[in-house]
Amino acid sequence: MTDSTMVDGAEEPPGRASYLIEGRRVRVSDLFDAGLLAPGTQLVFRRRRSGMAHTARVTGDGRIELSDGRRFRSPSAAAAAASGRGPFDGWTAWALDDGTPLDVLRQKLLDTVAEQPSSGGLAAEGSATRHTRLKDARKQADAGNLIALTVRDLLDWWGLSRRGYLATAQVAAELANHGLSTVPDFAAVGLDDWVALTGPSVDTEDEQETTAEQEPATEQRAATEQKETRMTGAPGPTTSDGEEDDEDEPIQGQTVGNLPSALRGVESVTSSASFEEAFTTMRLNEYSQLPVLNGPRNLQGAVTWKSIALARHTDAEAPFSRAIVRAHAVSYAEQLIDVLPYLEQFGFLLVKDQTNRIAGIITVADVAAEYGTTARPFLLIGDLDRQLRRVISKGLDLAEVIALCDPKGLRKLTSFDQLSYGDYQQVLSNQRQWDRLGWPLDRKPFTDRLNVLREVRNELMHFNDKDKAGDAAIPMLRNMIELLREYGG
Template identity: 85%
Template sequence: MTDSTVGDGAEESPGRASYLFEGRRVRVSDLVDAGVLAAGTQLTFRRKRSGEAHPARVTADGRIELSDGRRFKSPSTAAAAASGRGPFDGWTAWALDDGTLLDVLRQRLLDTVAEQPSSGGSSTDGSASRHARLKDARKQADADAPITLTVRDLLDWWGASRRGYLVSGQVSAELANHGLSTVPDFAAVGLDDRVALIGPSVDTEDEQEATAEQGAATEPEEATEPERARMTGAPGPTTTSDEAEEEDEDEPIQGQTVGNLPSALRGVESIASSASFEEAFTKMRLNGYSQLPVLNGPRNLQGAVTWESIALARHTDAKAPFSRAIVKAHAVSYSDHLIDVLTHLEQFGFLLVKDQTNRIAGIITIADVAAEYGATARPFLLIGDLDRQLRRVISEGLDLAEVIALCDPDGRRKLTSFDQLSYGDYQQVLSNQKQWDRLGWPLDRKPFTDRLNELREVRNELMHFNDKDKAGDAAVPMLRNMIELLRECGG
């Protein structure tokens, strides 16, 4: 932070409010810099069930220093290191001597920044409004009445319509600043799937011990994703210094996941293992299915029946019981990366999908994945064609020396041919009025180059594999129109 006088009524500065208005995560060092938390403050991570107390102190540079001298930027990493277990939400684990949690100080700092006079920009106003929404969401989550909404509606809080890398990072960071996360993960499901905004996790060890006491009486079907994460978390890190740049929360999921496929969480027709051939036949025919999962309860997967397995069972023994037609089926999590499940998909031909509570919530087939990758590949192919067409019209209509003078005036790039030009070079050349006039096209330069810039943004999203929500699909008509226009004007 560039200003340590938070709450003095002065006009807010971009640096001071960056964690609120630019979407980065609040750090312990922010609390120290703002004077909300003093260097040298003693902290304690007290285990409610076991009674263990792990002491620490806040350093001048905003680290949490354990009693053995290890220092951590992240409260969560510090808590896991102190106890040797985890994971923990460090913001609700560490408390001051008077019992005030770091989470309370973080919220106090966010509130102070949000209450400062607005600079009048729409971005600032939108951030303040979002802050109020997130505060309300946290309040409802703490009251065990979490807000549920579609991913599309959640993104709208940030004025976004899709999940590029920057947007996902901002959403994830601002949720974390308010002690919130989504179940299921907003980055791992479809835009129209619903997510719940939940609050911080509780003490992992306390829940593990409570669960152990309950023993087998605990019904596994009641376990939810956040509860499983709290009860089965991996041991904490053993790093002895702040060598690693830790973060308090996981980064948003990047790349396509199983849950991003439309059919993944759309529900699935199933049949019990005690069913008959006639029931299976009827359900498969009515729905046009090639396979049908066999479930004895929403999480008890027995396998599946297919037309092939039914035919083989009946061919082998005309009086065979239905159980003979049940073959092995494989289930994957909605949050698994799509590329990681392709081997299983190739083996089985279909995969059942588990939601955040481990229920079988959908099914994906080879056809679903082929359609997904086909849709992803289409704009890539068109971007390649656009690049070739732009290079062609420039190389055929303009002088190489003049083009190099525009694109590489100081000679640092050592351009010697049209083949070395980038998309940015094409824009540079076609935005130049003199070069545009040389082409002699019966077109207006400004809307043409404006469209080139729009397509550049799409191209960047695609080339960085950020196009989770298929912005490329929406751009396909624009790409085709531009390519066709270049063919007509360029001869």
């Protein structure tokens, strides 16, 4: 386990921040380092309903080796492989001979790290507070009392205001270390949507057979089904030995649930409604379409102004059912780009929440607004890049610029067009080059702002900016572009 972490360029002394802030998942090998588990330890996975027991041992490199010789980094992958089904939370499934689950050892490790002397920094104190909150959330979840909060409030436990990829990965990892997950997935819904903190999934070996045709009874089961879908939908990353490592990756990119209207409720009518009821509901809400539901999960279709008009035009006495047309429903966790063909076909899509209830609706207008908002900072960043290159190429000597950006000649730079954003920063941070521009501006705040915009640019260009930090950066981008135009001539 890592004993220190870098904070503002300096190494922080060993302490709770070094583990809890790092944001990676606990590994079996971490238990070795802490003296909580020894290589060669025998493990058993007892099935709760059938009574069947699977055995394994812990190898010296921190993997779980099944009786048939297969090895897995992830306890969950090992449990699924041993049983031939899943999903299982491997940390609660595998236990020592005395019945102590691996999860108990993991919690001891987290407690030990949290109790270490703190360096006194804000990061260390924040991680200690968060550790206490997560422990309480797990205790409440185990007792069946799920803590509910908005995604925005959850992120605040980590001092975050948005979800880039690294931030999302840290939150997901630390939740997982405490045996927690959120329902719905915090990465797939809006910042102001509510999520519940749930504990480890249960052994579903018999439940899956006896309740396959039944509605989910609890949020716990819904969380289990959601995890199974994610685990079986695509193979996970493989280890050097070729086995799959099923540690869940946080959801990346824009999902259906990130759209504001996706989970905000939906007006509907039943299939026994009248034309007048549907007409009135659509007019009162300015809808162009209206779902037809005979229960929160029983989608019959939808009616639209077009389908109503066609039904009535064909037969003035037509029953309301004649106006019902096909409607398509998608999960809130689906990638937005993947559902666009269905949206093009139907013009709207109904959205299912984590329990498969119809919880919202998205339209072409919603998606157009989303992509329009996302595109705006991309366009401004492109303009900023052009303005920086213009200023440098117009006011500075190419040979001196190349000497700064590629002193060893490894990149073989020959023109200003080959410069990157990092090169612009390098050049403008150089006092001699700055003085050559002759601007009546202070170099440090100028280059500090360039660095802020670089971080925004990197988030956007790597599609990490789930919560559109680019929106907040738009005024900064515009101000910088205007300043470059004014002083760059």
